[in-house]
Amino acid sequence: MREQPPYLRIADVIRQRIADQEWTPGDRLPSRAQLAQECGVGENVIRRAQELLISLGVLEGRAGSGTYVAAPRERLRMVRSQYREQRGGSPFRADMSSLGKRGTWESRTEAKVPAPAGIAERLGIAEGDLCVRTAYEFLVDGKPAQTSTSWEPYEITSGTLVVLPEGGPHAGKGVVDRMAEIGITVSHVVEQPEPGQAEAEEATLLGIQRGSLVTRIRRTYYSDESRPVETADIVIPASSCEIIYEVPVKG
Template sequence: MHVAFGDQPAYLRVADDLRKKIVAGELPPHARLPSQARIREEYGVSDTVALEARKVLMAEGLVEGRSGSGTYVRAQPVPRRVVRGGFHTAGETTPFRQEQADDRITGTWDADSEQERAGREIAGRLGIEVGERVMRTRYVFRSLGEVVMLSTSWEPLALTGRTPVILPEEGPLAGRGVVDRMAALDLVVDNVAEEVGARPGRAEEVLALGGVPGHWVMVTSRTYFAGGRPVETADVVVLAERYRIAYRLPVK
């Protein structure tokens, strides 16, 4: 018996009905999605419509294809929080704590720094000329052995060059965070601006974060200021389906 639908395009109607079955548990995690032939027969649609419906569910992250096996329902992760908050002068000020303000969560990080010339976007964020040299540092943050976030930061070498803090993860203040490092240059970080957005994840990002191609990521773009001067800007990246950005802001 064919399933009757309303006025939506056929492939969206099929996708919507299959989505409801997944959400309701009729198609539980790791269950095989009905084959293209089965969808065609059950819903009275063409092979093209059946294929497009499956593509919708894959784009939404509800199902995944397994080479030579078929399409299966994905187990949906329970989102965890990445807590954002103001800088605290007391206690731990490591890069991990700088990005994750929830004291109940501990973690480690790897970092790699390299000099490069600032492109238009980074130059604008740092208030410098396009082509000026910056120190780019890429971070991989882990908690309980799992990669939880990626971050790339940029600092103007006109500010940190030829100083003991030129490399964020080397020297006398290695791993202490941007606030402490800038204090060594007599710069007081007094303001932080953040913007949060979402976009399709780049292949290398999704792979590093344990996702699958097509997953979206949330990006927190953050800039530290000292007396109105940008001293560091960074992009913090997490998988959108696994994390929620939570803010703790003081009331003054």
Template structure:
């Protein structure tokens, strides 16, 4: 292969991708068989198989047991708001946005006490094994799971207070800022680090993805005078959503 020349499987995958994007192979159309790809492009079975694997990894096609490989419906990415401002209601910006009749947003949550893993302990600046409240969320829009979140709060801070359980008590369902203020902890800073990785099997099962799909992970931490008071991982399917930030200019 000459310098700069694409491997054969990438060349084949690129041509099939072009046909999918341009609508020549519309959604739910069966992808040409391995034998057809081999004959049309003059390549080996191995090259044809690798080209199909590329398209599957990109989420453009999906295998159906006993039927073949088909072009997937390509969703139009929707927007998820992340915001630096606090709405007057005290609810998080996401919850206020999802509460509108157009979005029909709902969420489920469950909390349990657990021990901080080394990674969580580092983010909260506590010791591994220290007790934390772990809360897991599934957010839905019109019934479709669209975002997962797992948060951790140090029980040394919130334990035996009215806000120990984020979704229960007098401030259940309010944002972290409002809940912490109720126990005289003033949150004054938040950081968010956005990355991407292949979704875990259990995440994709809930979010309706297929193995290999990429998810966006927003690693968020709230601080009060430099002390971390809550940290969370927010998981979003990258093929269906975009993260939009609204940040105040001071």
């Protein structure tokens, strides 16, 4: 069995000392040099351990002041379910409303963007075929909650009133409703979640540190003819959101 990397061992030590209430929320941790001496490791190991715990919301760094034990934060529950994909408006807004919160978003759409190879494969089109790409920043009560980059084949919506997801009379209604307006029935959606670390631009948009833990969801909507009609890459910070999958059981 491979030995645990030193910074992970030190992160566990710090976490345990917090659990034992040696340090409590708001307390300033000893300097990296002092912790390194106490733990018998280099300061770089302490730095990596602290960065990991900051990304998890256990610690918080304050510029020019040091590293502190973070106050416990309520994690937002994001439920992924077949019921959220019913017709009737934005699934995100409905999800947040059910939690008593206000869900809003900002978006930027570009039409006729050539599909990169990976996106083309997911949409079942040729590399370079034109798409409508929309970048979203989703907010909960005005605070960043997730980002998403959506791709739709231009040939599907070209010349229709739903060609721009956030423009026209059907703006903001969600993929299921918009596709129904042009006679396409969305029958199912496939989501593939995986852990990752926030890249620089993602961290800026989400208000987290670069390298913080995130959940990436690759989502694709399919028509009743099994044709992909939209695919998106969703990024959700792990420290502030937990993702719940609700799976129906038929009797």
